[in-house]
Amino acid sequence: MSRTFPARSRRGTPVHALDHVDLDVAEGEVLGVVGYSGAGKSTLLRLVNALDRPTSGRVTVAGHEVSSMSERALREVRRDIGMIFQQFNLFSSRTVWGNIAYPLQVAGVPQAEHRARISELLHFVGLADKAHAHVEQLSGGQKQRVGIARALATEPRILLADEPTSALDPQTTAEVLGLLRRVNEELGLTVVLITHEMEVVRSLADRVAVMEAGRVVELGATYDVFASPQHPATQRFVSTLVEKGPPPRALERLRERHPGRMVTLSFRDEHASPADVFAAFIERGVGFELVHGGVEDVRGRTFGHLTFALTGDEQAVADALGHAATLVEITEGGPS
């Protein structure tokens, strides 16, 4: 599906906000969508909840083709879609209770059912004692909890989250991410999460779509995207959290301090373990000193980029690396 905006001026060119995007989100999964500003992420979410329509192609949500539905028919479908925002978008004139009640009123849920539903939601998000507080009395993290409770009020099947933690500090971010994980795991909602923070993706997403200039340039399981990012845009995002070996200046300094041949070995949990590679070094009398790197955990699976200074007979080092290359990925020095 594509979404093109007309040129803003007569001389301007049309903006291809989404350019032939073809994405399937499985029921019950968390899909992280990452990309820099202007990549098309918000446009994508707006098409999912049919606040906007594609210029070509179709958008189907829970079996409904929302891209061609009337506003009237969309009202039903939108009950299935909850949304949370970076700036929370709460009514500051209402209490916490009043904010959560709002979607129930809009959906025509009988007043008699509100009390039980709202207190259940307040308990779920951990704000039972704040029911009558005014929004401005709350911290950022508490506001986002209210946002989540409000989004869940009509018992949606899908949650769209637009930079939900970008306005929060790291501690509060972790709490909100924990809550979103429960929304997915305990309540079973499908979550589409827009973010530019890879830490958010790492802790929550099952799969990641990386967007650039309106296109999905990479799509994969979160572990694969972190362990072996393919597209340059993905590599830039991943490098904010994981170094694929020492950067050039650090490598220079390491070379001054350590003799021998410097190589970075990239391990993945389905490949050989570091011990197999070490055995290849030991068998050939090659000395190996770990000089840089670490092991990462992504959604319960590990990978690592470990840089070694290898010493000993040149031919033995070459042989050992030849064998190691059948087990792991090897980069001479560090990433260029």
Ligand SMILES: Nc1ncnc2c1ncn2[C@@H]1O[C@H](COP(=O)(O)OP(=O)(O)OP(=O)(O)O)[C@@H](O)[C@H]1O
């Ligand atoms: N209503 C509009 N009219 C014209 N151009 C638009 C409109 N909405 C978005 N665009 C353009 O489409 C492109 C994608 O915008 P979008 O907001 O989807 O990106 P984004 O990845 O969400 O960025 P951000 O993180 O800054 O919100 C941008 O070039 C933007 O200027």
